[in-house]
Amino acid sequence: MLFYDDSYRNSEIPELYRHDAEVELDLGCGNGRFSEEAAARFPQRTFLAADIMMGRIRKCTNRARRAGHANVIPIRAEARLLVTTFLPDTSLNRIHILCPDPWPKARHRHHRLICSEFIGQIHRVLKDDGEFHFSSDDQPYLETVIHLLDISGLFKRDDSRLAEISDIKTDFERRWLDKGKKVTHCLWVKQPLHFSGSGH
Ligand SMILES: C[S@@+](CC[C@H](N)C(=O)[O-])C[C@H]1O[C@@H](n2cnc3c(N)ncnc32)[C@H](O)[C@@H]1O
Numbered sequence: 516m517l518f519y520d521d522s523y524r525n526s527e528i529p530e531l532y533r534h535d536a537e538v539e540l541d542l543g544c545g546n547g548r549f550s551e552e553a554a555a556r557f558p559q560r561t562f563l564a565a566d567i568m569m570g571r572i573r574k575c576t577n578r579a580r581r582a583g584h585a586n587v588i589p590i591r592a593e594a595r596l597l598v599t600t601f602l603p604d605t606s607l608n609r610i611h612i613l614c615p616d617p618w619p620k621a622r623h624r625h626h627r628l629i630c631s632e633f634i635g636q637i638h639r640v641l642k643d644d645g646e647f648h649f650s651s652d653d654q655p656y657l658e659t660v661i662h663l664l665d666i667s668g669l670f671k672r673d674d675s676r677l678a679e680i681s682d683i684k685t686d687f688e689r690r691w692l693d694k695g696k697k698v699t700h701c702l703w704v705k706q707p708l709h710f711s712g713s714g715h
Contacts, residue, residue, distance in 0.1 A: 528563070528590075528601050536561050539609040540602075540640075542594050543567075543628070545686055547575025547587065549613055552683045554584040560608075565590040565597055594628055595636075602640040609646045610637055614687035614698065617653035629660045631667065638669040641705045646676060650700040652691040657699055670703035677702050 537560040541550040550564040564575050564587055572591040579587035590597065618626045629649070637647050647670060651657045664670050677700055688698045 528606075537608040538563065538606065539611065540565065540598075540607050541611045541613070542598070543612060543615050544575055544589075545571050547571070547578050547589065549611060549683055549685045550575065550587045551578050551582055551584060553680060554579070554587045555582065556680075556683075558586060560586060562587045563590055563607075564588065565592050565594065567591065567593050595633065598633070598636050598640060604639055605642045605645075607640050607645060608642055609648060610641065611648045613648070613650045613685045614652065614691070615656075617651060617656040619653060619655070627656065627659075629656075629663065631663055634663055634667050634669065638667075638705055638708075643705065643707065645705045647703045647705070648677065648680075648700065649702075650685075650688065650698055652688075652696045652698045654699075657701075661701065664703050669706055669708070671706050672701060673704050674700070674702050676704070 537557075539550075539553070539560055539562050541547070541553075541562055541564045544550055544564040544566045547564045547566075550562040554560070554562050564572075564579075566572050566575070566589075569591050572589045575587070575589045579589065592601070612628065615628050616626070618624055641647065647664075649657075649660055651660070661672075664672070681700065684692070691698050
């Protein structure tokens with residue numbers, strides 16, 4: 516993992532944001548358009564903008580600097596490693612995974628970010644009542660994600676919470692819309708874990 520901005524070097528992620536602030540993760544942020552626009556709209560929130568590609572993180576950093584958004588923290592990191600290893604329990608208010616690579620060919624499906632195990636990690640790092648926002652132009656991937664979230668029992672869908680950001684379009688969403696494709700957004704709210712006490 517790497518911070519493009521040297522001033523963050525040697526920091527642990529939780530040291531980077533105020534703990535009384537709301538913290539959001541834009542995972543696979545690309546050039547960072549979502550984080551930049553959301554950071555302008557919600558200056559009191561912190562946006563961790565993470566992507567595996569250094570070129571994209573560089574653009575995201577330059578974009579945030581130009582706009583003067585100190586509340587965007589670009590991070591070059593592999594998504595699973597970042598979430599499973601570097602983010603503590605109940606540390607985020609929102610996770611956005613927007614237009615992730617759909618890996619449509621059956622033999623490539625294992626590359627998809629969202630799977631049951633990762634949904635458990637998303638639940639772990641979200642605060643109580645935290646939100647998971649997902650969008651895709653790929654209907655089969657979308658249906659799989661909806662199904663996995665549904666059977667997990669860990670989240671409740673509430674798309675009404677998308678209202679405050681529904682007009683923000685990422686670079687990939689703009690690309691798909693320009694091609695006449697439909698991009699669907701869904702939002703789930705973290706539910707508390709319930710353990711059955713019977714033991715038998
Ligand atoms: C299709 S683009 C979407 C970018 C942005 N969210 C948008 O909607 O414009 C997918 C992004 O996820 C990043 N990505 C793919 N696999 C990743 C991984 N394992 N960890 C972190 N980022 C990843 C890619 O580098 C790329 O920027």
